[in-house]
Amino acid sequence: MKRRDLLGLSVGAGAAAALAACGSSGPSNGGGGNTAGAATYWGLSGPPSEPLRRAAIDRFNAANPDTRIDALYFQNDAYKQKIKTSLGAGEGPSMVFNWGGGGLKTYVEAGQVDDLTDWFAQNAAVKDKIIPASFGAATVNGKIYARPVESMSPIVLFYNKKLFDQIGAQPPQTYGEILDLVPKFNAKGIAPFSLAGQSRWTNMMWVEFLLDRTAGSEVFDRVFAGEANAWSDPAVLNTLTKIQDLVRADGFIKGFSSITADSNADQALLYTGKAAMLLHGSWSYGIQKATGGDFVPSGALGYMNFPPVDGGKGDSSNVVGNPGLYLSISSKATDAQKDVAKKFFSTTLAEDAEFASWVGAGYVPVLKGTDAQFAAAPNADFIKFVSGTVSQAKVFAQSWDQALSPTAAENLLDNIAKLFQLQVSPQQWVDSMNGVIGK
Known part of the structure; x- marks a missing residue:
């Protein structure tokens, strides 16, 4: 199929x-x-x-x-x-x-x-x-x-407009601009990105979008189809390296691996001004409106689709989610x-x-x-x-942990958590994931 x-x-x-x-x-x-x-x-x-x-x-x-x-x-x-x-x-x-x-x-x-x-x-x-x-x-x-x-529910890049105003910056239009913003927010004592890393699937959103923007949807299509060693595509190693470079550059809130999505703490970090951006499901809007006081009603919440990767082959209209x-x-x-x-x-x-x-x-x-x-x-x-985002999308890709079998999905989430915690190298990640293709 x-x-x-x-x-x-x-x-x-x-x-x-x-x-x-x-x-x-x-x-x-x-x-x-x-x-x-x-x-x-x-x-x-x-x-x-x-x-x-x-x-x-x-x-x-x-x-x-x-x-x-x-x-x-x-x-x-x-x-x-x-x-x-x-x-x-x-x-x-x-x-x-x-x-x-x-x-x-x-x-x-x-x-x-x-x-x-x-x-x-x-x-x-x-x-x-x-x-x-x-x-x-x-x-x-x-x-x-x-x-x-x-x-x-597409995945959306949310941002705190007040924090962008504080450093005199505009929302990122490319992944390169995201990287440029990281040291600027850190210099002000603001985490560039909030992340509920303990929940694992929140980390997955980053890998999904970066691979899509780098190589298009075809790489994961081959994984889904059960093609042997499909994760060995060079674009995957490139994506995983980007992730770990962002972790090492303090792109995410300190202690992200102990934050859970079920607690909504990652979203609270955005609307309380502790973090400037958050990659999360569109359902987060309703949660932030319900729990964030005047943050949403005041117009302080910004949102956009994930920007293109410089030199990437993926269509920037693509979305991932459910x-x-x-x-x-x-x-x-x-x-x-x-x-x-x-x-x-x-x-x-x-x-x-x-x-x-x-x-x-x-x-x-x-x-x-x-x-x-x-x-x-x-x-x-x-x-x-x-x-508009969904209607204009060339591809709406289902979240990987839902598209794959439970066995492959669990291995995926486990390896993604280790990737963000710098416990596995990109090549080790690829080798492990190739081992569960089709299972």
């Missing part, structure tokens, strides 16, 4: 935002607590997304008194561990929240989720409302195994639970209140023809930026 077929990366419609690396200390109950016979849902916790998810389920339960969905919410990293072990033990929720791609493919191969192709054929009105590009990561071997929900969030149906669910899940699939995002709530929080729902409705949104400028 070609990566383009799997991920639907050539995008021609507006979309954006929501992975929510969230902030509760553990699972939180959504009300109802495992009612007998109810369909069950596990989702991600923390503002601004969790309240929107809760409200959607509450509306469904109120409108369908003879059925029920019971929900639990987990932090991002905790959820990824919990869902893997629970599905393996046959004890997962009725509705399986996921990111599509390689993780979903693993669920499919293990027989853990249902084929929804016929359901979508019978419910064409539901499918026709959803942006086609979001179905790529929901598709395995030509069949659909997940319902795209919520929104797409082309959607997804809900699948557990093959272990009862028939009654599956019926409830499918009814929910027919209504989620279709209600005006839910659509408006996602737009109001700074997200672009995974629906067609919604651009006109952004103009009156309280976050109109950011939503238009995200919509």
